[in-house]
Amino acid sequence: MIDTIAMSMTTLPTIDTSSDRLLEHVRDPELAPIVEAVLQGRRIDADQGMTLFTTADIWTVCSLANLVRRRLNGDVVWYNVNRHLNYSNICALSCKFCSFYRKREQDGAYEYSLDDIRAEATKAIEAGATEMHIVGGLHPWLPFEYYVDMLRAIRETAPRVHIKAFTAVEVVHLARIAKRGRDGAEGIRWVIRELMEAGLGSLPGGGAEVFDDRVHAETHRGKITGDRWLDVHRIAHEEGLNTNATMLYGHVETFADRIRHMQLLRQEQDRTLLEWARRHGAQVQTAVDHEGQEHEAVILTHPDTAESRLQPLPSTCDTGYYQTLIPLPFIPDDSELEHLPGPMGLENLRTMCVARIMLDNFPHVKAFWIMQTLEMAQFMLQNGADDIDGTVVWYDITKVDGAGTHQEVTQRDLQRAAREAGFHPVERDTLYRPVQRDGREWSVVDDNCD
Ligand code: V47
Numbered sequence: 086m087i088d089t090i091a092m093s094m095t096t097l098p099t100i101d102t103s104s105d106r107l108l109e110h111v112r113d114p115e116l117a118p119i120v121e122a123v124l125q126g127r128r129i130d131a132d133q134g135m136t137l138f139t140t141a142d143i144w145t146v147c148s149l150a151n152l153v154r155r156r157l158n159g160d161v162v163w164y165n166v167n168r169h170l171n172y173s174n175i176c177a178l179s180c181k182f183c184s185f186y187r188k189r190e191q192d193g194a195y196e197y198s199l200d201d202i203r204a205e206a207t208k209a210i211e212a213g214a215t216e217m218h219i220v221g222g223l224h225p226w227l228p229f230e231y232y233v234d235m236l237r238a239i240r241e242t243a244p245r246v247h248i249k250a251f252t253a254v255e256v257v258h259l260a261r262i263a264k265r266g267r268d269g270a271e272g273i274r275w276v277i278r279e280l281m282e283a284g285l286g287s288l289p290g291g292g293a294e295v296f297d298d299r300v301h302a303e304t305h306r307g308k309i310t311g312d313r314w315l316d317v318h319r320i321a322h323e324e325g326l327n328t329n330a331t332m333l334y335g336h337v338e339t340f341a342d343r344i345r346h347m348q349l350l351r352q353e354q355d356r357t358l359l360e361w362a363r364r365h366g367a368q369v370q371t372a373v374d375h376e377g378q379e380h381e382a383v384i385l386t387h388p389d390t391a392e393s394r395l396q397p398l399p400s401t402c403d404t405g406y407y408q409t410l411i412p413l414p415f416i417p418d419d420s421e422l423e424h425l426p427g428p429m430g431l432e433n434l435r436t437m438c439v440a441r442i443m444l445d446n447f448p449h450v451k452a453f454w455i456m457q458t459l460e461m462a463q464f465m466l467q468n469g470a471d472d473i474d475g476t477v478v479w480y481d482i483t484k485v486d487g488a489g490t491h492q493e494v495t496q497r498d499l500q501r502a503a504r505e506a507g508f509h510p511v512e513r514d515t516l517y518r519p520v521q522r523d524g525r526e527w528s529v530v531d532d533n534c535d
Contacts, residue, residue, distance in 0.1 A: 107152070113142040123149045126156075128445055131344050137439045138340040143431065150438035150469030157448060158471035162503035163513045165520075166496060166527075167216040167475035168209045172197045172235065174481060176222025177258075180305040182294075182336055184419035185481055186222050196224065199231075199238050206242035213525035216475065216515045217243070219250035220291055229263040233283045240284035247515040248284050252292035253317035254309050256280075273320050281324065287515055288321050290329030290411050295338040296346045303337050304422065311346075315353055322357050322405035327516060329451075330407055334436055335415040335428030343436065347410075347443040354407045354446045361404040408517060409449040409472060412436050413456055416483045430461060434468055441469030449517065454502075455480050459494060463506040472513075473499060 173196035176186035187194035265272030296311025417427045451472040452465035503510035512520040519530040
């Protein structure tokens with residue numbers, strides 16, 4: 086098997102992913118129907134997803150992911166100029182995979198004051214950032230007003246910077262501390278509206294972990310369950326916010342759990358796209374899946390090619406949807422699950438590929454370079470991913486290979502990484518609109534939302 090993989094690696098660049106010639110290179114016969122389905126733009130099911138995880142013919146899996154990636158994003162690699170801000174690591178939860186959280190009395194516990202936050206917003210402007218990505222622990226004592234004031238302070242200091250903030254679990258926590266109910270949808274909706282009023286522009290994808298009750302009980306008991314996470318994002322979409330989704334893999338979950346996670350996200354996105362299509366009078370067709378079951382699918386016609394197939398939404402502003410999936414490899418260091426090995430390179434690559442193939446209705450899949458390393462992210466760009474996140478600067482949640490919290494790359498590094506991988510780098514804003522830049526000055530090319 087090792088020989089086969091080594092051989093395939095040398096032949097990879099010659100595989101023509103744009104036609105049925107891909108079929109000629111398939112070494113595992115079980116993959117043939119999957120290749121046919123993907124070539125024809127048909128959706129694959131859970132069993133087929135499992136085959137992608139278990140086949141020895143990983144290079145066919147890579148080629149398929151590349152095919153889907155190129156259909157959706159051509160030869161573009163998206164990146165942004167952003168700042169991650171982790172406002173506090175004090176957390177009421179003790180998730181076993183997490184090395185970030187501290188209890189208040191513990192060494193290293195911190196929380197940002199509003200002045201600290203203003204200072205971060207000023208630094209973001211000085212660096213020409215278009216986005217601040219803000220998440221933190223579930224702080225037991227900070228009042229709801231702290232979060233609203235945080236957004237307002239950023240809005241005042243850096244009015245043009247998009248605020249992507251608060252994972253679903255933080256949103257539920259805010260509903261609790263604002264005494265808007267523990268679990269009701271109305272409390273969540275109220276919180277999201279208040280935060281939007283104060284400047285919130287989108288929700289990041291964090292905290293999804295793996296949507297499975299066994300994994301929940303074993304690694305992050307006490308955190309919201311997968312159902313609740315999906316509810317929060319559904320409400321955010323209804324309120325017009327775009328969101329992302331993560332999948333934290335490589336710990337105690339199984340391949341089947343990963344596939345189920347992807348299926349749930351795909352199902353949710355279908356629902357959102359359908360809603361959007363109805364609202365916009367887009368074509369909604371009855372499609373037949375591989376088992377002969379009829380279901381409704383949103384068939385959007387590509388404006389340039391007039392080709393009709395399931396398409397991601399254009400970047401409209403009135404309906405929220407999932408923009409990006411970010412597969413996050415579990416990094417064991419300093420966590421309670423430190424005894425686990427964590428996933429390695431090929432496992433990370435394959436998971437990225439399977440995500441790209443399964444989630445045919447997600448416009449983007451991100452190789453978060455902080456967790457994947459920039460070198461591995463380059464390889465992933467050739468195998469499903471179309472985004473590498475941004476310049477980042479400070480990142481507290483995980484550290485790869487002994488890195489400190491200062492983890493920064495320049496725009497030039499990101500552009501070089503994309504070009505070296507054979508792609509055309511395009512700076513984007515948080516909503517994937519291309520950005521034009523002259524040093525610190527920037528503008529959105531197609532700005533029809535503000
Ligand atoms: O929510 C925690 C995960 C997430 C570990 O939306 C860990 O664009 C690996 O959500 N090993 C935060 N992962 C990161 C995140 C994110 C990153 C980049 C872009 C976006 C986006 C979102 O990191 C947490 C948690 O799920 N995490 N501990 C760990 N030991």
